[in-house]
Amino acid sequence: MNYGQFLNMIPEATLVAILxxxxxxxxxxxxxxxRKWFHPFMCVLFVCQTVVSxxxxxxxxxxxxxxxxxxxxxxxxxILAAGTLIVVIQAGQWLRxxxxxxxEGEFYMLVASTLLGMNMMMSAGHFLMFFxxxxxxxxxMACLVALDKYRHHSAEAAAKYILTATFSSGVMLYGIxxxxxxxxxxxxxxxxxxxxxxxxLTLAIIxxxxxFSGLGFKISLVxxxxxxxxxxxxxxTTVTGYLSVISKxxxxxxxxxxxxKVFAPMMEYWDYMLYVVIVLSITIANLFAIRQSxxxxxMAFSSISQAGYIMLAVVGASQxxxxxxxxxxxxxxxxxxxxxxxxxxxxxxxxxxxxMAAYNGFYTTNPKLSLLMTLALFSLAGIPPFAGxxxxxxxxMAAAQQGSYxxxxxxxxxxxxxxVSLYYYLLIVKAMYIKSSDSPMPTFRSSVTTRLAxxxxxxxxxLFGVLSCVYEWIYAAA
Numbered sequence: 001m002n003y004g005q006f007l008n009m010i011p012e013a014t015l016v017a018i019l020x021x022x023x024x025x026x027x028x029x030x031x032x033x034x035r036k037w038f039h040p041f042m043c044v045l046f047v048c049q050t051v052v053s054x055x056x057x058x059x060x061x062x063x064x065x066x067x068x069x070x071x072x073x074x075x076x077x078x079i080l081a082a083g084t085l086i087v088v089i090q091a092g093q094w095l096r097x098x099x100x101x102x103x104e105g106e107f108y109m110l111v112a113s114t115l116l117g118m119n120m121m122m123s124a125g126h127f128l129m130f131f132x133x134x135x136x137x138x139x140x141m142a143c144l145v146a147l148d149k150y151r152h153h154s155a156e157a158a159a160k161y162i163l164t165a166t167f168s169s170g171v172m173l174y175g176i177x178x179x180x181x182x183x184x185x186x187x188x189x190x191x192x193x194x195x196x197x198x199x200x201l202t203l204a205i206i207x208x209x210x211x212f213s214g215l216g217f218k219i220s221l222v223x224x225x226x227x228x229x230x231x232x233x234x235x236x237t238t239v240t241g242y243l244s245v246i247s248k249x250x251x252x253x254x255x256x257x258x259x260x261k262v263f264a265p266m267m268e269y270w271d272y273m274l275y276v277v278i279v280l281s282i283t284i285a286n287l288f289a290i291r292q293s294x295x296x297x298x299m300a301f302s303s304i305s306q307a308g309y310i311m312l313a314v315v316g317a318s319q320x321x322x323x324x325x326x327x328x329x330x331x332x333x334x335x336x337x338x339x340x341x342x343x344x345x346x347x348x349x350x351x352x353x354x355x356m357a358a359y360n361g362f363y364t365t366n367p368k369l370s371l372l373m374t375l376a377l378f379s380l381a382g383i384p385p386f387a388g389x390x391x392x393x394x395x396x397m398a399a400a401q402q403g404s405y406x407x408x409x410x411x412x413x414x415x416x417x418x419x420v421s422l423y424y425y426l427l428i429v430k431a432m433y434i435k436s437s438d439s440p441m442p443t444f445r446s447s448v449t450t451r452l453a454x455x456x457x458x459x460x461x462x463l464f465g466v467l468s469c470v471y472e473w474i475y476a477a478a
Contacts, residue, residue: 005062005063005317006037006062007065007372008061008062008067008380009060009062009067009115009123010052010056010061010070011049011052011053011074011077011081011119012032012116012119012120012123013051014049014141015049015112015115015116015119016106016116017110018045018046018112019112019113019116019263020114020230020266021210022042022105022108022165022399023043023105023109025038025041025105026105026108026109027030027269028127029107029328029397031099033182035101035104037091038104038308039088039104039449040260041096041098042108043085043088045109046081046084046085046088049081049084049085049115050078050081050082050085051158053074053077053081053476054078055076055442056074056077056114057071057074058070058071059071059074061125063186063353065125065126065187065189066119066125066126066128066129066187067120067123067124067125067129068124068125068188069123070120070380072257072322072323072326072476072477072478073122073253073257074121074477075326075473075474075477076249076250076253076326076329077119077122077324079248079249079329079330079333080115080118080119080245080246080249080329081115082331082333083245083246083249083333083337083366084111084115084188084242084246085243085336085366086337086453086456086457087110087111087241087337088108088260088451089237089342089452089456090238090337090340090344090449090453091107091444091449092243092447092448092449092450093345093447093449093450094236094237094238094344094348095107096447097348099148099150100147100148101253103147103405106143106147107144107147110140110141110143110144110147111140111144112243113115113137113140113244113401114140114141114144114246115137115138115246116136116137116248116283117133117134117135117136117137117138117140118133118246118247118250118362118370119133119250120132120133120139121133121134121136121137121237121250121251122250122252122253122254122344124188125187125188125189125190126186126187126188127176127179127180127186127191128186130222130254130258131169131172131173131176132219134172135169135171137247137250137429138162138165138169138218138343139162141160141161141165141243141247142158142161142165142395143158144235144236144242144243145157145158145161145231145234145235145236145239145243146200147236148160148235148236148414149238152234153230153233153234154236155234155428156234157230157231157233157234157235158231158234158255160227160234161227161229161231161235163216163227164217164226164227164458165217165475166205166218168213168214168215168216168217168224169214170214171210171213171214172210172213172214172215173214173216174210174212175206175207175208175209175210175211175212175213175214175283176207176211177201177207178204178206178207178210178213179191179204179207179208181203181207182195182203182204183195183196183204183209188258188261188468191262192261192262192264192265193317194408195262195265195266200329201266202245202294204266205266207271208263208266208269208270209273209339211258212255212270212273214249215255216255216277217252217256217470218247218248219248219250219252219307219310219311220279220283220300220303220307220330221277221280221304221308221311222277222280222281222284222304223280225281225285225304228300228301228304229297229300229301231243231300232244232296232297232299232300232303233300234299234313235292235353236426237340237343237347237354238340238344240299240357241337241340241341241342241344243332244299244300244303244336244340245303245313245329245332245336246333248303248306248310249309249318249329249332249333250312251324252307252310252311253310253326253329254326255314256311256313256314256321256322256325257322258366259274259313259314260321260322263456271315271402272406273442274311274314274315275315275406275407275409275410277368277429278308278311278312278410278414279410280307280308280309280412281284281304281305281307281415281418282305282308282309282413283387283413284304284420285302285304285306285308286417286420286421286424287300287302287420288301289302289305289421289424289426290420291354291426292356292360293356293357294354294356295343295354295355295356295358295359295428296343298424298428299322299336299339299340299343299394302380302421302424303336305417305421306332306336309328309392309394309395309414310325310328310329310332310413312395312396312398312399312410312411312414313325313328313394313395313399314338314396315399315402315410316401316402316403316407317406318401319475320394320398320401321398321399321401321473322392323398323474323475323477324391324395324397324470325395325398326474326477327390327394327471327474328391328392330391330396330464330470330474331387331388331460331461331464332380332388332391333460333465333466334375334379334387334456334457334458334460334461335379335380335386335387335457335461336376336380337390337427337453337457338372338373338375338376338453338454338457338458338461339376339377339380339449341371341374341453341454341457342373343410344377344450345369345444345447345450346359346362346369347447348360349442349446350441351440356427356428356431356467357431357437358441359372359428359431359432359441360431360432360436360440361433361435361436361437361440361441362431362432362440362441363405363432363433364440365440365441365442365443366441366444369419369452369454370432370433370447372454372457372458373428373454373468374434375427375458375461375462376457376461377426377428377429378404379423379426379461380421380425380427381421381425381426382421382422384420385459385465385466386461386462386465387462387463387464387465388461388465390464390465390467391465392405392418393395394471396411396415399410399411399414
């Protein structure tokens, strides 16, 4: 084996280094004393990871084509690394809690492990490598969900997550076995050529459906979404934010890549399947979000709806769609993490409250946090001039470029649902600014790490839609 091939996997190699350093630092330091240096140290390491991902621009391959990375993949790795950095920064206040501080090292190691698995999954050129990357991301994620196992039903949430993840992996492997039986190969490039011959097409379609169903669980697309609300509610708020943006973005980009490259000869089949799933995901999630009074469950259904919008970019299978998907994930990361940063701050200040009633009259006591929460919600809803409006515009345009009447119909349904989503996001704004409370949330000062995370997210919300160079950078790599 030529071990020099590992030099083609720089972002993954640096993540392994971060994992080892976190383990050694945690092992060598005493957990009985306050380790004020640990969190800033890990933040610096994840800043380095983000810089390395940004500098890794050239397409590379390794191990006979099992690992293949493109410019678009490198852009998505950079986006997810930056999003993970925000998650790690925002976690500072939660990790200082007495019942959590002794698990701080485990948190960093699990986060690095999941990001490593997502990078391997996105760079896979072989179904075996893809599956290994998927499991490398899923198993540590279940541990993260269970990290607060004695609080807020965290253990129950982890059990539901791991059971559905196991089931979805089995369904996916069953589909991959059909595809291997049809083509005799697991390499993506060879697979495309074999499918183009149109032999055993029925088995190939069955394999495609099972494969799509398995990955649909990871993205929380309807009807594969049933685990999402319970897992989001029970997991620690920081982990919920990580699960809702980083994990979802990696899985969506991977599905986009595989559908557009591997299953390109079968586009006429998966395009219609995608239409149905997108309409169901956006519509059903919006309707259920209106009924929620618990904010983390509310954000769970919001994330299901957002997953439908993300997959809207895949319709038409074009370079424009890949750029639109990546840009949408970038904007979604900063907007959603801003919301979860506020939720986490309120949860710590109120002793664990995440119900919407806790935000009644919130503006009268905490106007700055209310304003930042409003900006993030408006961006998620797609209200101009925030970045969320531009991201929705680009995915609508990518889908409309497909040119069929069905594509136009799906875009129309998505536009109508944008109005519905605005209504339920405004429910939180109404609670903060209009509803009164006899005992509103008292005024509190959030931690330095929370303020830093909110500052980064707010800057992204305000600037990503205005700075055209951001989208041009993504489009040039697509």
